[in-house]
Amino acid sequence: MTGHPALAIDIGGTKLAAAIVHPDGRIAAHDRTATPSPPPERPKGGGESSPGGVGGRPPTMNRPPERPEGAEAIWSALVALVDKVFADAGAPSLAGVGVGCGGPMTWPAAEVSPINIPAWRGFPLRERLRARYPGLPVRVHNDAVCVAIGEHWRGAGQGHDNVLGMVVSTGVGGGLILGGHLIDGGTGNAGHIGHVIVDPDGPPCGCGGRGCLEAVARGPGLAAWAREQGWRGDEDDPTGADLAEDARAGHPVAAAAMRRAGRALGLAIASATHLCDLDVVTVGGGVSQAGDLLFTPLTETFNTHARMDFAQRVRIVPTALGQTSGLVGAAALVFRASRYWGPSDKQ
Numbered sequence: 428m429t430g431h432p433a434l435a436i437d438i439g440g441t442k443l444a445a446a447i448v449h450p451d452g453r454i455a456a457h458d459r460t461a462t463p464s465p466p467p468e469r470p471k472g473g474g475e476s477s478p479g480g481v482g483g484r485p486p487t488m489n490r491p492p493e494r495p496e497g498a499e500a501i502w503s504a505l506v507a508l509v510d511k512v513f514a515d516a517g518a519p520s521l522a523g524v525g526v527g528c529g530g531p532m533t534w535p536a537a538e539v540s541p542i543n544i545p546a547w548r549g550f551p552l553r554e555r556l557r558a559r560y561p562g563l564p565v566r567v568h569n570d571a572v573c574v575a576i577g578e579h580w581r582g583a584g585q586g587h588d589n590v591l592g593m594v595v596s597t598g599v600g601g602g603l604i605l606g607g608h609l610i611d612g613g614t615g616n617a618g619h620i621g622h623v624i625v626d627p628d629g630p631p632c633g634c635g636g637r638g639c640l641e642a643v644a645r646g647p648g649l650a651a652w653a654r655e656q657g658w659r660g661d662e663d664d665p666t667g668a669d670l671a672e673d674a675r676a677g678h679p680v681a682a683a684a685m686r687r688a689g690r691a692l693g694l695a696i697a698s699a700t701h702l703c704d705l706d707v708v709t710v711g712g713g714v715s716q717a718g719d720l721l722f723t724p725l726t727e728t729f730n731t732h733a734r735m736d737f738a739q740r741v742r743i744v745p746t747a748l749g750q751t752s753g754l755v756g757a758a759a760l761v762f763r764a765s766r767y768w769g770p771s772d773k774q
């Protein structure tokens with residue numbers, strides 16, 4: 428590996444982010460822009476009702492019509508962002524391109540269909556980037572997996588071999604590192620902690636199942652449950668952040684909603700820890716900003732259910748890299764391929 432930096436890209440339904448990242452994980456230049464989107468076809472009642480970000484509904488459900496112009500508009504915005512970051516860093520020679528993108532996608536070919544980017548359905552992201560960066564390795568993985576990699580390589584999981592990295596935001600996603608290596612599973616989908624079942628009789632999930640962690644603990648799910656119980660019933664669009672604020676102020680329904688999410692996370696983490704004999708679980712994403720409102724019931728529930736000694740040694744911690752962990756993890760697909768990029772298809 429040369430000392431050249433990598434181009435790192437993070438693609439989500441809300442924002443596109445890009446960075447030039449040094450081989451040691453330091454960020455040389457970094458920028459972001461809103462993901463161009465045609466107005467979504469929201470169900471009546473609106474609010475935070477569409478699943479996505481990480482995890483969520485597979486592309487076969489409620490597939491929106493193809494929007495080729497929309498697809499190219501997003502690609503153009505991405506190219507403009509990437510070119511700006513590249514120029515900001517002084518137009519360096521690159522070691523490769525690493526990308527975290529919202530799922531699902533075919534993998535490792537990375538024809539992507541991010542739930543929150545309806546204009547991209549089967550968009551040939553890896554091929555497009557290869558054409559733009561001929562001769563360079565171009566590697567694309569799930570965005571939550573890249574967050575887990577970033578936290579393992581340079582964040583809160585550093586120095587540990589067995590790490591579950593979680594993102595609790597509009598969706599709930601994750602990535603699994605065991606024995607110091609990313610676990611891809613048969614189709615690149617290992618680590619989908621958001622669809623571990625925490626309540627068989629729980630709410631329907633965007634994946635088509637019921638009672639998944641994501642259905643209970645994603646930000647919009649929390650807010651929806653609280654509204655059903657009468658919280659801010661008269662307002663249009665209360666968010667997870669509003670809920671956390673009210674819970675802190677002592678609103679009983681808001682506090683119960685946060686406890687419910689924390690408990691669901693604690694159950695899922697207890698199961699994952701028993702299954703995988705984890706050292707560290709990192710928890711990030713917008714909902715994790717609720718802090719002790721989430722982490723206290725999470726830890727209590729974990730302690731109730733994770734009774735074996737080997738499970739009790741796990742440390743459950745907030746992410747350390749904040750907004751940049753996905754970019755740092757995407758760069759690690761280039762710089763630390765032996766740990767984080769399993770496919771034989773290295774270019």
Ligand code: ADP
Nearest residue numbers: 480596597646647666667668671713714716717
């Ligand atoms: P994305 O899903 O686009 O990656 P975020 O990671 O910011 O975005 O997550 C957004 C979700 O987190 C929303 O549902 C929002 O209501 C929720 N959220 C943001 N801040 C907080 C907070 N302080 N407490 C609880 N939920 C929050």
Ligand code: ZN
Nearest residue numbers: 622632634639
């Ligand atoms: Zn599910």
